[in-house]
Each structure stands twice: as structure tokens, then as C-alpha cells.
Amino acid sequence: MSDSLILKFDPNTIEHLGVSLYSKLPSVLSELLSNSWDADANIVTISFAELEDEKEIVYEDDGEGMTFEELNNKYLVIGRNRRSDTQRQYSALGRPVIGKKGLGKLSVFGICDEIEVISIKEGKRNHFTMNLQEIKESRGNEYSPELLAFDEPTSAKSGTKIILKKIRRKSGFNLDEIALSLSKKFIIFSEMNTKIIKNGDIDSEIHVTNDLKYQTLNKEFSWEFPDEKFDPEYSHWNQMKGSVISLKTPVKDTEMRGIYLTSRGKIVNVASFYGARDNDQFHNYVTGYLEVDFIDDFEDDVISTDRHSLNWEHEETRALQTYLQKIIKVIGKEWRERRAKVKLEAVEKEHKVGLEKWKSELPTFERNLGERIINPILENSNIDVGESAELIGSVMDKFDNQAYKEYASSIADLSESAEDIPKLLRLMDEWKSIESKQYRDLAISRVEVIKQFENYVNTNTKEVPTLHNFLKKFSWLLDPRILEFRDEVTYSKLLEESYPESNLEEKDRRIDFLCSNALGEILYVIEIKRSNYRVDEKALEQAYDYASFLKDRYASHTGFSKVVCYVVGGSKSDERRFRDKEKTYAGSGEVFVKTYRELLEQSKEYHKEFIEAYDQHNG
Template sequence: MIKNNIEDKYTMSLSLNVLNHLGINLYSNIPSVISEIVANAWDADASEVHIHITDNNDIIIQDNGSGMDIDDINNKFLNVGYQRREHNEAITAKYSRPVMGRKGIGKLSMFSIANDIDIYTSKNGSINGFNMNLEKIKDAIKYDGDNVCYHPDSIIYEGDNFIGTKIILKDLKKRISSITPQFLIKRIARRFSVLGNKYKFKVYVNDQEVQIKDRDYFHKVEYVWYIGCKEDDNEYKPYFENVKKEKYLSGEVEKNKNYYVSGWIGTVKEAGALKDGDENLNKIILIVRGKLGQENILDIYNEGGLYSKYLIGEIHADFFEDDNCEDMATSSRQEYNVEDERFEFLKNFIKNVLKEIQKEWTSLRNEMGVEEAISIYPSIKKWMDELKGDDKKYAKSILGNVNQIIVDEDKKKEILKYSILAFEKLKYNNNLSKIDDLNLESLDNLMVILNDIDDIEATLYYQIINERINVIKKFQEITEVDVLENVIQQYLFEHLWLLDPAWERASSTEYMEKRVKNALSIENINGLTDEEIKGRLDIGYKTSAGKHIIIELKRYSRRVSRNDIYSQITKYHDAIRKLLSNTGQENVPFEIVVVLGKLVEDLSQTELEKFYNSIASYNTRVVYYDNLIENANKAYKDYIEANKKVAPLIDMFDEISKE
């Protein structure tokens, strides 16, 4: 039983220091912050939002919404944590929109990127203006203690009358010289689904309207599974231009609880197509009430099949923001509580959808492989037409496998020819059907496979998959740290697909490789401490699809701190930018990959995400040695399992041949 104290013995205090956790560090990039302001405009019943990037690197966001008077400013906008839904404001007055805001902290995200903010707002013919300054807020936190009040400075608006709210972000923390209107248009389009006349909500960037099609990935999709929509009422379909196959799936997540979703999941022809500059599109985003709710829910499934590297999609789940249920969004507003039953229901629903997609994707890719083979060699159609029964089935399978794995068209043609030759040899010996009947107790069947193993290895599995499996095996078998380092130094630069499947054809020119290595070794390595240099193993340079890739290898046994990484990548970043500028390649993308054993610090998941987001601004990401093995095994696990079955036969055949 809890008893009331006679006097107040205990006290809980909340200070402006909350800004440090829920505002200043809430987001790490400009599109995220702009999106929070756009969401506020939606909640204010705006029909238009105009965003301008000025010549002096300010960002102006102006809407024609309901605006605010003095009471609104003080009691709602400046009241950190004011929750509209708890004040009977869950639906907007003019357009009856379900509001996007919930925790009342999104406005604080502006301090993530700006040190100085002017806000002008008009309501009932009166314009009010005030300035919020980050340094002054910090001073209030530092000198005034807990439970203080920060008083923004009043400012006078000098301009034409307007209706709504105008926000000017000044003294930005990050340089936005690389943030073009087109970049911002694409990012905003990817964060909102309530754009255009249908929703009476238009967003403009430097006078160019942001539209759904500006997401710029619909054209990449080859196969698409529509979820929770009807064929005669599908708002997504008009955006897909190059889809070869489509299917409609139910959006019923849990009927008894009225949980339904809509959206789509698609696959692209080549995994490399999901690389969009610094952004990886290999994800399924979650959209709630028309706004991006979670960046990627695909990563919670730990999918290992090759098909998962081709996935992209959008799931709309408005039941996540049911006003009658507990708020399931985390304080960061960038993800949801995975322990909430709604998340569990959605997780299981999508898991079943992915299983169906995986099965159908393999079949579709096989079919497409046959179609492409016929288009490459017209004579193949005649060859296929002459095949009967299981022979045709095995032929389709082998052509489909070539299509699934090989991206390089020239290599695909070469492997295709060898595959057909191997097929014909097996067919001539009536061995095709016996492959499925392989039984170690049957000497005849075993000899059949051994006699034809050279033909099989000369095809796809030997020339492509076997090579990759051997590399993965080396990582798996090595347990001694020093040996592990030598193997990685020897093989990693030659097999960049271990770092990224899209870098299958990474290469380099002697001229640029020399210049890049000189820039790194002379201008930057000399600037490192002896301790930092000892921690290095090597630096590599490659190019892939027009991108420059710089790989910094740390010794496996070396434990590296975040400060060590910041110290080096800032030097690399500036050196590469300077080099590209000097060679007329200012707009050519580049990426820095740091491969290491482990960080010194024992960080929480939240701290790790903040660290990864911070180095992303330097075009940098971290990869851990142990994850190379794990991820490679996941990506090629089907082929590794197949190889395990064949490997003993190969060894036996080699042994017999030597006798």
C-alpha cells in the first residue's frame, strides 16, 4: 500500500536539458527534419508547403495552414510534449485529416540541423514572429538550472501579408551545398504518400512540385506483389512502368482486431539497381498515416536467400497509430516498439508474404532466364522445342539458374553456352533424371555423377558459385587472428562482393588508383599518429558503377575507438573530394568503407545507430570482419548447402584420378 507523505520528501524535475535528448540529437539529416516540418503543415490543414534553399544556405519552409496566435504559440508550439490527440485535436478542423504528430517533440528536430530559427505565423489577420537560438537555450540550461523557462526573442515581420506559418532555418550545422532541390524532392517524395490533388496537399521545393513518382524507384521494379488493394482500384499501379509480372495479395493482418495493410513489395532485375548514391533501396519502408514511420522493416527478418537482395517495398499500416490504443512509437520517432502486439501481427504477416515471394521469385526468374536465352540465341528456341518431359524441365532449370546469379551480360552468354554443352553431355548419357535419384548406395548412379563432374564444374556452379564458396570457406576455416588478417588482405580487394553484392564487377584504372592511393598515403596517412598507423592493415581503391570506393582495413585484433575512426575518415573524405574536384569529377559519388574487428566502446544499439548516422555524413560505413563471414553465408547459403553435397564427390573423383 502506498502512503502519502506529510511533507514533500521526493521531487521529480524536468529541465530544458530534455532538448539534448529529444530535440538537438533527434535526427541526423536534413530530409528527416524537413519532413517533420511538412508533417506539422499537414496537421495545420495546409494545402500547400513551399520549401526554398536560398543562395546564402538558409532553408525556408512556408505553409498556408491555420497558423498560430499568441496562445497557440505558447500553449501548443512552445509547450514541449503537447499532444494534440489528447486535446481532442486528433482530426483537423478544415480537411478532417488524421494528424501525423503524436508526442509533441517533432518540432524540436529543427535544432538537429540549425542553430538559429526564425518563425513567423499568421492567424486572424495578425502576424507574430519569434526567434529561437540554440546557444541561448544551452545557456539557459547551463546557468538557470532545472525547471527554467526559455523566452524566445520577439521579432518583427517585414514582408507581404500571408496566411499560415513561415520557418527560416539559419546557421545550419551541416553544409548544404551538396543538397540540391532534386535531392530534397526525391527524399520528401519517399517520406510521404499524401501528396497531390487527391489529398489536397502539395509540397514544392524551389517551386517544383513534389510528386509520388519522384521517389525514383518504381521504374526499377521487375516483379511486384500488390498487398491489400484491388485490381480495379490500385493507386500504386500507374507508377510501375517496367513490371513484367504482378500479383494481388490480401492485406488482412488480423481480421478480429481490424488490422489491415496496403502497399506493395517488388523485386528488381539486378541487386545493383537498389544502390542509389549513398542510399540503399534494398528495404521495405513502413508508412503510417501518410508519413514514413520506419525506415526499414526488412532487416528484422534476417533473410539470407539471394532473393532478399532484390527486394524493395512499401507497407502502409495506419492501425499502428490508432488513437484508441497506446502509442507504440519510440521516443526517437524513427521506429516502433517491437514488443507491441500490433508489431508482432505485422511482422508475422510480412514474414508469410516474403515466403510466398521467395518461392514465386525463383520460378519467375527461371522463366525469364529461358526467355532471355531465346532472345540471345534464336536457335535455343528450336533446341528447347525439341526437348520433351523432364529434359525440358532440367533445361529450364539450368537456364533459369544462370539468369538468377549472373549479372554481367557477356559472362551470362559465355556461361549459357557452357551450360547447354554440359546439359547435352548429360542428356546423351541419359543422366539428367538420375541426378535427382543420386543415392550413395547405388554404385551405378554414383559413377554417373563422377564421370560427368568435369562437365558440371565447367558450367555455372564451377565458374561462379564454386569460386565464391571457396572464398567463404577460407574465412570459415580460419580461427587464428594473424592468419585471418593475411587472408582478408589478400582476398578482400579481389572479392568486394563480400562487402556489397552490388560490387560484383568492381575494378580500377591504374591512373586513378595511383592518384587516390597517393592522396591517402601522402596527405593523410602522414597526419596519423603512430598508434593509428599500427592499427591499419592496408588501404584499397576500386570503382563500381561510376562510384569510387575506398576501403580502410584495420587489424582484426585492433580495438578501434569512434574518435580513431572520425580522425581518419575526415582526412580521407577531404582528400578524395579535393582529388575529384581537381580531376573534374565533383559530382562523382564515392564511399569509404572501414573494416575492423571491434570497437573499443561497449555501445548500446541507440548509440551505435547515432554513430553510424554521423559517419554516414562523410560517406562512410563500418563493416566488421565477423559479419563478412555471417553475411556471405546468408547470401549464398542455398549454394553452400548444394556444394556440400557435391564436394565429397569431387574429392573422391580427384582421388580416383590420381591412382
């Protein structure tokens, strides 16, 4: 037996299948791990050293090792298909063999210029080095590695150590990132204990596990395989193992979005959706691994060299792709239903929205319509619980309106899928486009109110109760924002509400009525005079006194941030002091003086613009 080692190769092979194909550290390490798995290793240790001038990686396993003959006839043979050449589909201990093409040994030269190999088997130790530059410069397509030990007797256990030297890498070794990347590439770590360490520091040691890739994921739902519900007609459905999981929040690591495929414990296709529609929100929330070992039994080799993707041009892989699309479709549908159920429970519990009770009281047709509108809200992951509760509450509030139901039905009919929900929500949020028609009808009816008000003004109505009741009923004449009323109240009653034990020093004085705006932030005090009353300085000061008193003793304790007083009369005084004070009080937003004529013109102008705008918009 010759005591020299020979590497036979084509120079282009070294460049294209070593340096170019394996330029990233995790890919190189994954090839070494595959070899350790096939060698029945139980423990793998990868030590990273960051020296002053260079970096080094020491890879060591306790596998069966290689004899000198095996090193020469197997390890140093480029492109040897270990499965077909030896008919070896399983390792000595029964593991399904991962390595196939015989190219992994070149991977190390993708990141370094020199390697040292030490292998022990059957009590003999063999040790040699290989240099990339020397390989490239060798002649006759043969290279003789430098042999440092030949069948040297040893009592050490079997195993292989590979030292990567002269590493072409400027950045340091991030063990967390390396461990995570390796965890993504395999599902074998429950059977092969793998740990990585840096600079010999035991505190830096990380164990690479199958679950490491899932540790930071906020899991919500999962689907286990095999399961015939996806398509029992697919011939390999019961051979597919694994699980698909969805998260509560989008998968941050975009590389993990989708479903990985593995064969014999190693990925053969990176995370993907295999041609399923890619605009589904579901795609942002799902990851998982499915074992498709049966593809190794296909007549043709469908696994690419870099193991990033299968060859989908074969009849058998196209059938697999169709099955995967069905899986994604079914899981996507169930995911939306499960998410909707969880969100509904939160909406009803946290926001007291009685949706189920509301739906149960609707006629069948309206219940179906309600579900068609509301389900997309619950299923949309971009809408949180709070916003969902608000939107659903809005739907429930407006559902009695026939125009709204007709509009919602049309939108639901036009929506091809739940993915159209943003359009639906925008249209629902812009309910004003529907309300505009109703507001136009409302505005027209208000014209009649304005005409009646104009009649009161023109006829110089003397009775305060007449004007009082009219403005109370149609408060929008004063200010469109005014909403609620507290009619005919006194200071005593107000203070009794806020300060039950307070003793009033002020005289019991009458206010025509109190009201608030739509947001409940402003308290309005309304003083109504007869239509022939001239508002003077005394009336202005009295109004200011009202506002000041209420602001000090009442408003701040009941949620109002501001008190505004209106004095309504037939005309305004011409006195200089009145004009100055009116301007000052109006500027501060505390007291406003309005004549009935001003209110009339203000209301007519406001509704005139509204009607004209609507007519122009819908011309």
C-alpha cells in the same frame, strides 16, 4: 491575456530531443512538413540560401496558422501529445494527423542556433525569435522568446513561416538529394504541393513528389495491396495498402532495399525485410511502401521518436512482422518465377535454345530432374541471359549421359534452396570431375589403339593406305587438339571452294588429308610417308610449300588464323641443311617432322600421365 511567450522545458530535453536526435537536414524538414500537413497546408515552399558567411532556410506553408494563444499553449509546449490532449485524430479538413509527441518543434535546433517564427491566423500576425544558446542559459526551465509582433492586424492569408538561421553546416545544399530524401519519407505529396528552391533561382526549383523516389528505378514487376493471397488470416490484411516493386537490376540506393512502412502518410519504419532470411538475391532487387495506418489504433504507441523502426516487442507488432515475412516469402517466390520466365523467353529467342521442346520430349522423371537443374539457372539473377543459355545448352548436351544425370540428381538433392546454385554451377562447370572417369575409360581404350600403332611401326608397315586410314581414324595420335578432317583433297578442290573463278597456276598436287583443331583456328596439313621413309630436305621444303600456298590462298578466307604442316615418316635425315631447316620451321610453328616412333612414345607418355593423375586423384 498575457502578451508574453513562454517556452517551458527541461534543458536536457532540448539537447537530447533536438540537437542530438535531429542532426540531419532531411529529418528536420520532415518534422516541419508533418506540421504543415496537420495544419491542412496545400502549398509548402522551402527556400535555401547560401550567403557569403552563413546559410539560411526559409520554410513557408499556407496552412491554418496559429494564434498567439495557440503558439503559447501548443507550439511552445514540449512533449504535448496533440492527439490525446485534444482528442484530435484528424485535421479540420479531415487529414489524419501525423504529429503526436510534440517534439518536432525541437528538431530545428538539430541544425541551427536560431529560428524566427511568423504565423498568421484570423487576420492577426505574430512574430518571434528563439536562440538555442539563450534557451540553454535561461533559468527556472523557462525561456521567453523575443516577441517581434503581437496580434498585428494583416490582410495576408493564413500560414506559417519559419526561418532557420545560423545553420551549423559547412557543405552546400544539394536540392536533388534533399528532394529525394523527402520523397522517401512521405507519401503525402499528391495532396500537399511541396517545392524547394535555392538562392531564389527559379531554374533550381524542384517539386517533391511521391514518385520522385522511383524515377531512376528500372521497374520490372509489382505487387499491389491489399491482397488476401499473402495470408487472409491476418486480421489487418485488408487494411494494408501500397505496392512492392522489383527492378530489372539491383537497387543501387541500398537505403531503399526492402519495404518501407508508413502510417498517416509518413514512414514509421525504414526499408527492411523484417527478419526474413537476408541471403536471398531477391532482397537486392525489391523496394516499396506499405501503408499500415492501423498501428495508430494499437493500445500502445509502437512508433519510435525518430520513426526509423517500430517497437517489435509488442504482440500486435509481432503479428505484423510475421505477416510481412509471409509477404516477402510469397513475393520472393513469384519474383523468381517471373524472372525465370522472362529469361527463358530471352534464352530461347536470342540464343535459339529450344528448352521447352527438349523438356517435352523427356520422360517424366528426367523432365523433373532437368527442371530441378535448369530452373535455378533461370532464377539466378547473377547469371545473365548469355551465360544462362550456355549453361542450359551444356546441360541439354550432356543429359544423355547417365553418369551426368546421376551426378546432377545428387547435387539437386543436396541443394537446400536455389541459393545453392553457385555450388551447383561450379560443379556443372567442372564437369571434368565427372568426365575424368570417362576419360580414364577412354584412355584405357586408347592404350589398345597405341598397341596396334606400335605393332604397325615395329613391323615396318609398307602400305601408305594402312597408316593413312589408321591416323585418320585416330587423329589424336598426331595431336590431341586435332578434330575435323577433310580427307584426300586437292589444291583444285580447295581453291574451287574459296575462289570459284580462280585459275590455278600450281600443279594439281595431292595432300594426304587436312584437318583442324577443336577451336577451328588452325588448319593442319598432314603428309604421311611409309614407315621406312627417311624424311629429307626435299620433303621438308615440299611441306613448307604446301603450308605457304594454303596460308596465302585459302586459310585467311576461311577463318583459319594459322596453317601447320606435319610430315610423318620412319626416320629423319642426318644432313646438316635438313637439321637446320627443321629447327627453323619448327621454331616458327610452320612445319613439324615426326617419326612414327616419336608419335608412339608421345601418345604413350600422354596417356600414361593422364591415367596416373586420375588414379592418384581418386586413390
